[in-house]
Amino acid sequence: MELRQLRYFVAIVDHGSLSRAALVLHVAQPALTQQLRQLEEELGAQLLHRSAHGVLSTDAGKVFYEHAQAILKQVADARSAVTQSTTRPSGSVTLGLPHSISGALALPLLTAARTTYPEITLQLTEEISGNLIEQLKSGRLNLAVLFDDGQLGGFEATPLVEEDLMYICRTDSLSKPRSASIALAAALSNTLILPAQQHGVRPLIEAAAAGAGLALTKLIEINSIAILKSALLADMGATLLPLAPLRAEIDSGLLAATPIENPPIRRSVTLCASRNIPLTNAAAAISRLVRQVTEMLCANGAWPGARLRE
Template sequence: MELRQLRYFVAIVDHGSLSRAARVLHIAQPALTQQVRQLEEELEAQLLHRSAQGVIATDAGKTFYEHAQAILKQVTDAKSAVAQSNDKPSGTVALGIPQSVSGALALPLLTAIRATYPEITLLLTEELTGNLIVQLKSGRINLAVLFDDGQLSPFASTPMVEEEMMYITRANSQYGAVKKKTVTLAQAIKAPLILPGLQHGVRPRIENIVRSHGMSLDNVIEINSVAILKSAILADIGATILPVAPLLSEIERGDMVALPISGERMARTLALCASKNIPLTNAAAAVERLVLDVTDDLCRSGKWLHAEGLARE
């Protein structure tokens, strides 16, 4: 198996066509087809399904595509690590962040990167926590912001921030707590709760806290998209328990109301994680330091609402 075969295969899947991939790669289509055939023979699996409309990856091809992307990225990182200067890091760094964190962190981080390291290209990936863990393990991303649920031992992790989770409803909602400044946990879980799925880091935290009080979540509407979750809350389909960051603009406009949950410290801890097995390039290490600095600044200034920066060794 050769690196060029991996590049050829990834290009075919990305373009959905052997002819288009051949043009981009500047290779004759018969030669490209032969390379794919050799790859399939070596793997003893069909990687592509060919039709009049183009080509798509088979199930085996989809699995191989993920590994091929990770391998090619690590090769690129290795070349960058050799060529980079400690004084002026450059190259591409892939950072994964959960959907519910991007509203607070993404724009300030992009601004800081452009000002501090103009020669670094930052690729931001917004995903569910479970997907970020898979991508970080495989090397497809260099760094990831993950929820510290006590299971981050496979990674090199640095504490970032602790966010308070609050009970959030539409303004004047039927599920709102009228003229109250707080709600109890028992009151909060009476409403239909719109929550992310269990593969999202915040959901297991809520489930564990509710169970520790001898209660259960019996009326959950599961939505993994922040945009759809917002629409559901504004339609008064239910309430949610989340940090305020992903819903901040709606809360500041007065479209939503966020109340602390009394009697129980409901919070989630975020950590910045890297692989223990794949060394960081100089550029990735620079981004790692900058993420922590930006997080601390946002917490100190109060721009990351109901969030507290965590001490580090």
């Protein structure tokens, strides 16, 4: 198996056809077809379905595509690590952010990266936290912001912030608390709109409920922040989230946030890197920048509800 075969295969999948990939790669289509055939023979599996309208990945092809992307990225990172300067880092860095963090961190970080490290191309990807963990392990991400649930021992971790979860509902909802805070038991008695199990804040909420001898009984599961907002505004239920992802709607008065007590629920936000794949100079620079931007956002109140972790 050769690196060029991996590049060819990824290009074919990305462009959806052999002819378009051949044009982009500046390779004759018969040569591209031959390399693909050799790759499939070596793997003993068909990677692509071919038709008059283009190509689609088989199940085996989808699995191989993920690995091929990770391998090509690590090769590019290795090349960049050898050639780049420690004083003027350059190259590409891919950072993963959970949906509920990107609203607070993404734009300030992009702005700071362009100003501080103009020779670094920062690529941000927004995913549910479970997907980010797998991509960081495989090397498809250089860095990822994750929630510290005590299971991050396999990563190099830099603490960022701690956030309180709030009970959030439509301002005129009948389920809006009449007091300045709401007990966890009262919050859980209402219909809640939450991520699916093992994603985002859900494990924290499940653990807090179990610790208090409570259960989540009335649930709507939504993994998209945008859809979750729409459901809240339609008064389909309330949610338990930090302030940041719903800040615009709370500031505008469309949604109301109430602190949770007895007990409160907090999440710890951490910047993670693989212990097995060395960071390039560029990735190390972005790692430091994430911490610096986080400190700035906490200091000026631009990350609402967040407290810096040391």
